[in-house]
Amino acid sequence: MSVDKTIRHVKALATGIKYLVSSKRMTLMYPDEIEEFPDGYRGMIKYNWDTCIKCGLCAMVCPADAMKMYISKEESEEGKKPVRRPGINYARCVFCGFCVAICPTNSLKFTKVHDVVYNTLEEQVYPPEKFREGVPKPQYKKKPKKMRAILDEERGLRYEPVE
Amino acid sequence: MQDLLSFLISLLFRPCIFIPLIFPGLTVIFIMLLMIIWLERKIAAKVQLRYGPLYVFKPLGGVIQTVADLLKDLFQEPIIPKTVDKIAFLLTPIMLFGLAYLPTVVIPVSPTFYAFRSDLSLLLLLTLTTLAPIFTVLMGWASNNKFSLIGGLREGYLVISYEIPMFLSALSMAVLYGSLDLVDIAEAQKGIWGLFLNPVAGISMLVLIYMSTGKFPFEIPEAESEIVAGAYTEYSGIMYGLVMGASYVKLYVLSLVYAILFLGGWNPLPASMMDNPLLPGAMLFAKAFILIAIGVFLRAVYPRFRIDQAMNIGWKMALPFSILAIFISLGIVTITGGM
Amino acid sequence: MSLEERELEVLIGPQHPASGHMRMIAKIDGDIVVELRPNIGYVHRSVEKLAEAKKFLQIIPLVERPSLADTTANNLAYVMALEKLLGLEAPPRAQYLRTLLAEINRIHSHLYGLGIHGVMIGSSTAYMWCFGDREPFIELAQELTGARLSYSYIIPGGVRRELPSRFTEKVEKALRYMENRMKDYFNLYLNNPVTRARLEGVGVLSKEDAIRLGVAGPNLRASGVPYDVRKVEPYAAYPDIDFDIITEKVGDAFARVMVRVKEIQESIRIIRQVLKKMPEGPILHEKYIKAISPKMREYMKETGEVKFPGIFANLRIPAGEAISRVEGGRGEVIFHIISDGKMSPYRMRMVTPSFRNVILFEHLNRGVRVADIPAIYGSLDYFPPEADR
Amino acid sequence: MWVANLDKAAKKAAAWLINKTPIRNIRDWGIAFSLWPVHFTTSCCGAEFAAAVAPKFDAERFGFLPFIGIRQCNVLFIEGTLSKKMGEAAKWVYEQMPEPKFVVAMGACGIDGGIFWNSYNIVRPKDILPVSVFVPGCPPRPEGIAQAIIMLQRKIRKGELVKYEF
């Protein structure tokens, strides 16, 4: 075994020990702390019923056919052309945000919710009436602390509570 | 009633029962297993900038994670594939665990507390530890799975490359102390530890212990990214728990042996404390535990060697070094006229 | 015993800790691999066919999905092909923002590759470190674009979002962190004698073979071919930027790893230059800005977020043919788009670097040991969904 | 004949014992905190799955340890699109896993095909496997995976998923 190799073995072990004794953890304690995303984060989508002009651009631009125009039951009258409003299917949504970007009246908005899970396929479809009620709330055991990720020269990422 | 109870307790503290059942036997092995697997994950996690098991019992850092894993293993369906050789398949995990555990009966806890003392106890111990790999090879064959087969064969190849130098390194200490009795060897290290007298043997033995128990960088027979889990691929449930535990038990036993051969066993304790086996035992255990902890820490530092490289290390480095170690021992014996 | 009887056929994957989403059929003789055939197609999702049924803008998220860890390259290459057909060029600031994202993406894509390679030769720490250190860069990209991996940031004529406030400082911090960490990477992993023993001299690809087999990306440069699309056919802001093409001579697994490591350092240099030289101006082509309603233009100014003009929903591309290429993290991405003037492409051919590197599995894994298969696989930074598309 | 009956009786007794309250609670607690997913990446969501076990999100805190062999694992994560070729493999992997076992479908593609819903080469995981938790997103954030683990743990401890029948 050459001297050079021995030195490199020692260096590797020393680096390992250095990290074993230092406390440079990067972990976000997820269910107790949640990350507050920067503005413009593309999470689940909020729908404003009143400002929507039912143009259908969002459904047209949706790459995954997740956004669809549903017949709005309260507004449609019999015999007349049905009124259609957008609804979303999170089972297909790819969170590209094209629908939000194209909406001419800003009736669709991003929220920062992105950690919802479902038990069944059906509850992931949000027709307009359900879409209006807002985004689903993720389940937490107790109220989590909101943290903001701060880039750090020494530790890469650290987290600071948001007031 | 009272008499019976005290009789039972006194029975329990008899060496021939205490040693196989309590320390270094089953009870301590069990606690050690639960601790060491958790510790392995925690140490790796710490080096890797994260926490490791935690939420299972948060106040103590998830220390009972292994208990949960054990429960899961216990209640998991033990699958016996149709194509396996049933008897060999079922027998091998038990044999593996049993043979890994068996050498503990030979290990003395203090100069006066041992289950078994013989002039040849070191030889007996080394022989018993070499038996386990045979069952790993058998396991690879019985599983009737290509990855298992390769894993078994790798173990087979490795055994012959680490066993001989390990024997030689261990025996060099026997040469040094002029005895094959573990109690004598430990007692002889009252002054200087074996490691400092013959560092060549000490270092090569340490490397070979990690090699024989499949610790990094020698985790070759069960190299997960190459051959899934090697010989253990087909095992599920509690049978997998057994085979996984066996390699840790082997590490534990070899670490105890190493502590006795090179780290002075229960020394340095004053002679007055030797009457009660508790303190010497704790001393021995602490030394072994440090060795185990180093072994599991290596996971965080090293990738794994290829089998030919490991065999090269066995044959081209460890073997010459261990032969050199014997000569060093002989030299010391010649100069000092026996320890 | 005849040779055939000695050979053992081992199926590695698709459920295997180191196979990823593919199967490798290896014929082994003892510990030596006689022949290895990749069996791909496990992640074939028909991107090329789906593109013919989707509108031009809808294809942007579609082409990103195959190479999820390196989405910007695909996004940029596709949009560049569209822009060639449309005959327009994005404004300079948008070009710089594209470059910025591409380089941030290159860093975390390379870290992804290094991490996967680490775990393939058994170093779980290398994996965890690389994946941990991806996070600051993902955090940056998320702040710039709004998503962790699938950015869909580049659109015809520009980009979707203005630089966030105080972004330069944050980038500088992440870059310094990465530079500091590199020393520990070398100490613990790259200079580790075990790593060296596993990688040096393994899977050597000669320069001639690399050229003959049409290999792409870092794997090509590791064999000593100084080919980089960023220099050969500069796009985005690369013409104004000073950087070197990283090459290694040996062409073994370790050289491929070192090319990635050095490219990370080079990307750090590029990012610093990009942020320094970032010009002022609009981030979307004026033709599209004009098509947006005045109210939304106000909103765009306030938030820095680009609203799409209504014509984007049914964007028509003039008939014609365009080929675009981009140097992504894993190598050269090529889009060959044939448009017949309708709302969807007539034919879209997407050639990803991983698909061009599949051929290396057969070529490099001859006569090596079983344990070298993951070492070689990892060093190629091969991402099966990208190859299968 | 006798042996067969004995066999059956023993199995019944075992089932009764395992399903008895204290044992059952301990059992469910153990399983809930020892979820070992199979190393089976079906598609590109594997990138985020890998990020979920990496330092920032560290799923190992929940006792979630990606493990090597199929025989030792109890969770199958469908990480994204399931192509037809991979679908066969997924079914096969699921059959090889020991009971009790759970399936989580991850990503829009794993639920309803996502952006690839009309591809000719995909299958929907819920058509071939008993999926118990769906994680939307493309790809889901690692937090989503953590939520899925928590949901799975909650379901297991409620006794909804683990059933021993002989």
Next chain:
Amino acid sequence: MNFEELKSRIEEGLRELSAEISGKEPNVININVSRDKIVEVAKKLKALGFDHVKAVTAIDYPNERFEVVYIASSYSNLDLAFFLINLRTDLPYNDPTTPSLIEVWPSAFYQEHEEHDLMGIVFEGHPRMGERLLLPESYEGLPPLRKEFKIKTEGINA
């Protein structure tokens, strides 16, 4: 080397092979050739320094023809690397066979195999014709990239 220079050099090299050469600024040169001449043209191009194939595109014009495009370029000569040679050949619709170019350009190996798998074009001389690459072994029916192969679409209304 500039565009015109390269174009004239290629024209010179391929004079006897009745290839139609046209250019598209700044860096694309189209060479149309019949399928019986394609191997020779490829050999000539390789001799000129175009040493690898970046992409093989097959295009389906229903009931009319198939077109196979080899996009070749150079790694060994970095002056040429800027240029992309599109070597094109038309195949009749009822007989989509063409000689394989893997002898000249081994880099086309998997690309040709893929076009065979998904478009149903037969490359004569390729050792893996008839095997599947991306599609499952059990796949039967029309090659999916053909225009006749329709996939489901949904409108914007639910």
